[in-house]
Amino acid sequence: MRILMVDDEIRFAETLRRGLVAEGFVVELAHDGHTGLELAATQQFDVLILDIMLPGKNGYEIVRELRRRQVWTPVLMLSAKDGEYDQADAFDLGADDYLTKPFSFVILLARLRALLRRGAPERPTTLTAGDLYLDPAQRHVTRTGTPITLTPREYGLLEYLMRHKNTVVTKAEILRSVWDAHYDGDDNVIEVYIGYLRRKIDTPFGTHSIETIRGVGYRLHDTTTTQPDTTAARNPQATLRPASGKAT
Template structure:
């Protein structure tokens, strides 16, 4: 089994290399993000052990570029950063596991074996509706070739609407599926975020795909002529 270790702590990286070699693994080591990304894309590995704090290119960027390049090699983040948001960000970008330093070497070995048995993950299907695309893995949203920057809440709303495209969804359904069950605010928040989303995916492109069905809810459809509203829907 071939492993890539990307870590700028040379003493630790060498200790991991020796330990994994003794366990029967073939191990390559890189000490910066640029070299690590090059190695991961130019060679075939069963698992990549990736630090977050790297010179030249940090681990987040390495991971992001790997996944954008459709490289699904299992990645275990091996880092001293133990914050819950650090871990959440890593998983959002496509990490498969996360182990904080200092760590137990036997645990590391067992996690590597677990990832290798799992193999490269099947890439989640990209959602496409007309010229609008949403990648559930990278959370990247495009209208044609134009990237659209959206917040996590807007992303959740857009993903739900795209999965229910051409269907009328009510405010209650959106609240139940996009907001936390403990949310105690009014349903007007849905209108607010519909407006935010419309201002990003439609207005700049002269489109009217996210429409309000008066008295019922909302519907997201493929690109249409903004001057030709459907008989069932209209914007507020």
């Protein structure tokens, strides 16, 4: 199995390379971000090991650019920083795993084996549904290029629906994933937030993205449709004309 390791700590990288070679891996080293990105984008590797703090381009920039180019090689990020936001940023940008230095070599091997078993399925880092666009890394939502401001809960609900677009999701699934497993309130809260979302992502644009499946849940469509005209349904006489003479 072929690994690219990008780390500017030369002694550390060489020591780790020797250990991995002893375990049967083929390891190529790069010590700056530009070289690492070029190798990762143009050559075939089974796993990438990226340090975050690198000269030229940092690890975040490398993984973002690789995913933008649709290079889906599994990425294990290394960092001396152990903050939860550092890890969250790595995962949001498209990394697959994260280890904080110093770490156990045995744990590193286990993580690498897990990534190799998983392979490299395509996982776009931005979500789209018709002309609706959501960037999880930036928590940015637009429709036809127009920014849409959402509350954290509205954003979480929209992200969940977009990750399951064209699929009917139940209220129970939404509560478990967007609220939490311990929420014991009324599930009508979902209807309320679906209404909030529709007023922000659909109504101003004359579109209809979120379908209510009565008795089941909701489905967000990949293709954008216009809002149905319900005038006639509300007032059947609205479409009738007088038999003769002018309308009054």
